[in-house]
Amino acid sequence: xHARDMSACDISHGVRTKRFSAEEVFDASLDRIxxxxxxxxxxxxxxxxxxxxxxxxxxxxxxxxxxxxxLCGVPVVLKDNMTxxxxxxxxxxxxxxxxxxxxxxxxxxxxEEAGSVIVGKANMDEFAMGSSTEFSxxxxxxxxxxxxxxxGGSSGGSAASVSAGYVPLALGSDTGGSIRQPASFCGLYxxxxxxxxxxxxxxxxFASSLDQIGVFTRYASDLxxxxxxxxxxxxxxxxxxxxxxPEYMSQAQSDDMRGMRIGLVAELAKxxxxxxxxxxxxxxxxxxxxxxxxxxxxxxxxxxxxxxPCYYILAPxxxxxxxxxxxxxxxxxxxxxxxxxxxxxxxxxxxFGDEVKRRILTGTYVLSSGYYDxxxxxxxxxxxxxxxxxxxAFEGLDAILLPTAPTPAFKKGEFSDDPIRMYMADIFTxxxxxxxxxxxxxxxxFSREGxxxxxxxxxxxxxxxxxxxxxxxxxxxxGPCRCAPxxxxxxx
Amino acid sequence: xxxxxRDVRHVAQLARLEVKDAELPSLxxxxxxxxxxxxxxNELDLSEIDPFDAAAWELTPWRADEAVDAGIRDEALRExxxxxxxxxxxxxxxxxD
Numbered sequence: 001x002h003a004r005d006m007s008a009c010d011i012s013h014g015v016r017t018k019r020f021s022a023e024e025v026f027d028a029s030l031d032r033i034x035x036x037x038x039x040x041x042x043x044x045x046x047x048x049x050x051x052x053x054x055x056x057x058x059x060x061x062x063x064x065x066x067x068x069x070x071l072c073g074v075p076v077v078l079k080d081n082m083t084x085x086x087x088x089x090x091x092x093x094x095x096x097x098x099x100x101x102x103x104x105x106x107x108x109x110x111x112e113e114a115g116s117v118i119v120g121k122a123n124m125d126e127f128a129m130g131s132s133t134e135f136s137x138x139x140x141x142x143x144x145x146x147x148x149x150x151x152g153g154s155s156g157g158s159a160a161s162v163s164a165g166y167v168p169l170a171l172g173s174d175t176g177g178s179i180r181q182p183a184s185f186c187g188l189y190x191x192x193x194x195x196x197x198x199x200x201x202x203x204x205x206f207a208s209s210l211d212q213i214g215v216f217t218r219y220a221s222d223l224x225x226x227x228x229x230x231x232x233x234x235x236x237x238x239x240x241x242x243x244x245x246p247e248y249m250s251q252a253q254s255d256d257m258r259g260m261r262i263g264l265v266a267e268l269a270k271x272x273x274x275x276x277x278x279x280x281x282x283x284x285x286x287x288x289x290x291x292x293x294x295x296x297x298x299x300x301x302x303x304x305x306x307x308x309p310c311y312y313i314l315a316p317x318x319x320x321x322x323x324x325x326x327x328x329x330x331x332x333x334x335x336x337x338x339x340x341x342x343x344x345x346x347x348x349x350x351x352f353g354d355e356v357k358r359r360i361l362t363g364t365y366v367l368s369s370g371y372y373d374x375x376x377x378x379x380x381x382x383x384x385x386x387x388x389x390x391x392x393a394f395e396g397l398d399a400i401l402l403p404t405a406p407t408p409a410f411k412k413g414e415f416s417d418d419p420i421r422m423y424m425a426d427i428f429t430x431x432x433x434x435x436x437x438x439x440x441x442x443x444x445x446f447s448r449e450g451x452x453x454x455x456x457x458x459x460x461x462x463x464x465x466x467x468x469x470x471x472x473x474x475x476x477x478x479g480p481c482r483c484a485p486x487x488x489x490x491x492x
Numbered sequence: 493x494x495x496x497x498r499d500v501r502h503v504a505q506l507a508r509l510e511v512k513d514a515e516l517p518s519l520x521x522x523x524x525x526x527x528x529x530x531x532x533x534n535e536l537d538l539s540e541i542d543p544f545d546a547a548a549w550e551l552t553p554w555r556a557d558e559a560v561d562a563g564i565r566d567e568a569l570r571e572x573x574x575x576x577x578x579x580x581x582x583x584x585x586x587x588x589d
Contacts, residue, residue, distance in 0.1 A: 102567035235555055242553050306536065309529050320507060327508075329580050334573030340585045341508070349510025357509060358522055361500070364507040365523070366530075378533050380543035385536070420525045 003028040004165035004483055007219040008074040008226065011168065012115070015062060015073035022058040022073030022117060026051055029075040029119050033166050036486050040142050042151075042160035043120040044080045047087050051075070055117045068115035071229055076111055077161040077170040080121040081128055082213070083202040084108055091204050092124040092136040092154075095351025096332040105202020106234045107171060107213055114229045119167055122157030126353045127323065128178055128206045130154050131425045132415070135355040140412060143185060144484030145451055149409040152182030155216070159186040162216045165483040169226055170216045175206050176311055177404075177429025179214045180441035184404035184454025187443040188481050189217045189471060193227060194462050195436035196241035199234030207318035208239070210311075210433040218481040220472040223440075224248040227464065243462065251468040255476050258292035260466075262457075263397040266297050267304045271427065274407040280445035280453045281403050284474075288401065291473055298393045298400065300431075302385050307431035310386065312423055313366050313379035314434070319356075320363030326351065355419060387435040394460035399470060401457055402428045404441040408451035432458050440467040442474060443481045495523035 003025065006014070015022050033046060061068040078084065081091045083101035090096050104112075112118065125135040133141045133156025141156045143149040144164040151160040155172025159182035162170050172179040174192035183190025191214045198213040205211060215226040228248045234240040264285055273281070289295050328334035328347030336346035352360065366375035393400065405425055415422035432439040438461075441454040459467045500519050504511040511519065565578070574581040 099571055102564040102571070103562065238552055238555075240553075302536070306533060309533050312526065313530055313533075324508075328573060329582055330568075331571040331573070337583055340582050343583055344508040345510045348508055349512075352509070354515075357511070357515075358519070360507050360509060361503050361511075361519065362523070362526055365499075365503045368503065368506060375530055377543055378538065379530075381538040381541040382533055382536060384541050384543055384545060385538070419522070420529065 004032060006168060007480070008071060008168045008217065008222040009219065011074050012070060012072040015058065016067070018062060022055040023052065025073050026055040026075055026117050026119065029166055032164070033120065036164050036166075039147055040144055040160050040164050040486070041139060042123055042141050042157040042164065042166065043077065044090055044092070044123050044138055044157070045088055046120040047084065047118050050084075050087060051117050051119050054112055058115050058117065070114050070225060071111060072115035073117060074115070074169055075117045075119045075167045077120050077122050077158055077167050078108065078118060079124050079155050079158045079170070079172045081124060081173060081204040082108060082171065083204070084118070084121065087121070089121065089204070090138070091128070092126040092138060093351065093353065093356070094137045094333060095326050095347070099331045101202075103202065106199035106236060107230045108202065110230050110232065120161070122155070122161055122170060124157055125154035126356050127204070127319070128154040128173055128175055129319070129355050129359050131177070131181060131422050132410070133157060134412060134416065135353060137353055143409045144486045145187065146409065149411055149451070150185065152185035152405070152409065154178040156182050159183055159188060159190070159216050162186070162188055162218060163484045164486045168218060169222055171213060171230070172216060173203055173206075173211055173213050174433065175210045176315060176433050177426045179216065180429050180439055180454070180456055181405050181425065183216055183441040185409035185452065187452030187454070187484065189220060189223050189443070190441040190454075191215050191223050191227065191467065192432065192439045193231060193464050194438045195433075196239050197231050197245075197438070197464065199232070199237040199240045201234055201236035205322040207315040208322065209318060210315060212433070218483070220468065220475040220480070221249075221252040223471060224252040224468050227468070246465050248465060248468055251465050252472045254469040254472050256292045257288055257470065257473055260293040260398045260470070261296055261396060262288050262293045263296050263298035263393060263400040265304065265400065265402060266299045267301055268402065271304055272406055272424075273403060276447040277403050277405070277407060277453055281401070281455060284444045284455045285401060287474065287477060291477070296397060298397060300389050300393060302382065302389050303431045304427065306382050307386060307434060308423060308427055310379045310382040311426070311430040311434060312362070313375050314383060316359040316363030317367050317376055318363070320360045320367065323356070323360055358419065383434050386431055390431075390435045390437060398466050399457045399459050399463070401455060404428060404454035404456040408447045408449070408453055428456060437461055438464045438467055440471055442471050444474070444478060495520050495527065499523070
């Protein structure tokens with residue numbers, strides 16, 4: 001098998017059994033990055049020194065008969081909003097300048113302790129605000145299936161890295177769909193775990209009541225492996241749950257859906273969905289039924305109709321306070337000499353891009369005196385209603401099936417004049433964050449133009465294991481996700 | 493109710509964000525668009541809903557309030573745009589009259 005197509009599980013096994021070394025895997029990953037980055041631009045930095053050092057340590061451990069951990073020698077890419085000690089962490093923004101964080105994010109520590117090798121930091125929409133990775137201050141990432149199209153966002157660089165075969169595993173963050181939607185656009189698995197499942201210590205905050213770290217893979221078993229490693233309790237994140245996590249690897253062995261109750265949302269019929277997406281959706285529902293699942297209809301009127309406006313009040317409100325820390329005083333870009341106020345205003349004016357400014361201003365507006373009750377408070381109530389609607393639906397269901405996004409990957413620049421229209425691309429994903437639920441996107445088919453189409457399974461709170469079981473069962477029908485044919489891909 | 497130039501400038505000032513004159517028209521358009529979208533929420537009857545029902549969220553775990561030395565003071569200070577000894581240095585805060 002070509003190194004590019006190997007799963008994290010295969011690599012880990014191969015390194016442990018000395019079929020190949022972690023350093024050889026690392027070099028193969030670097031070769032691929034060098035070959036395709038000029039076309040794809042998935043990465044903002046390559047952590048060659050740190051990665052080689054870890055790879056050699058893993059190889060030494062194997063030689064000495066020690067177990068380097070379940071991700072033994074597995075190369076990974078991190079979204080560039082996760083801190084890496086001594087290595088640039090930009091969040092896709094100019095405002096962080098050449099900032100080198102003095103500490104590692106908890107997920108980074110957990111990955112390395114499990115034997116994983118960090119290869120690079122991935123491009124993203126600035127501060128994770130966007131659905132296309134076009135809002136990166138360092139230029140857009142191309143979709144490896146068609147480089148004229150976006151990879152989705154905001155974790156577009158992470159998705160493109162796995163899709164182009166640089167690595168079998170990448171981490172992203174998902175505040176409103178930022179893992180699931182790029183997974184759909186790039187033909188991958190993308191898992192957003194239950195809120196509180198994975199520590200966010202060292203993840204630069206966007207909207208703290210919604211943010212969650214998750215993973216991109218091409219194999220269902222790799223999702224289970226990665227979640228087992230990163231999904232542990234962490235005292236450094238006060239939202240990290242103390243609940244005992246189930247054993248996930250056995251879910252990856254599942255091959256039927258008997259006894260599973262899967263809900264189809266009645267209101268989907270009225271939603272604006274591309275014809276190809278709709279036919280993949282219908283085929284997926286039918287496949288679940290053939291595999292033994294019981295299909296039920298469920299009504300979620302608030303979720304689909306009011307999720308988008310609710311989210312675009314709450315997320316910018318939280319962002320406006322989280323991003324107040326970028327003030328030109330302690331790190332990063334610093335402008336304005338005359339007074340402290342000038343320092344704030346000029347640094348932030350020059351350092352933030354247009355979309356981040358729009359969201360900070362929107363968030364400040366909805367929280368400002370005289371508007372709080374009309375916007376923020378109303379949106380909080382709608383959020384509660386959405387949460388209750390999901391909870392009621394899950395009284396009779398194990399999972400809900402929805403498309404991940406209304407369309408396949410769109411063209412670069414398609415929404416550049418109309419950010420609000422792009423917000424609608426998140427209609428199926430962001431209610432999941434509002435309710436704190438787990439969501440998983442998997443590649444379920446292709447459009448007539450050959451673009452990947454993802455379907456999303458939503459679970460009840462702490463139903464992550466159910467989603468892994470569904471993914472692995474469907475993998476036996478659909479096969480694992482393929483790398484994009486990036487060698488012969490069309491586009492510039 | 494259309495958002496005025498004054499509204500945008502006021503919000504920008506609250507957000508400590510420089511907004512150039514050339515940016516104003518597109519920001520005003522954005523506000524008009526997004527607020528119209530937000531107003532759709534008023535179609536819902538929300539009178540029975542408690543927005544901050546804490547029982548809905550898992551209890552946040554408590555931990556002891558103990559200071560821990562992360563041992564990164566020098567590394568953190570090294571990132572300061574301006575420093576004086578072990579302090580971050582900033583321009584003057586108080587205006588002279």
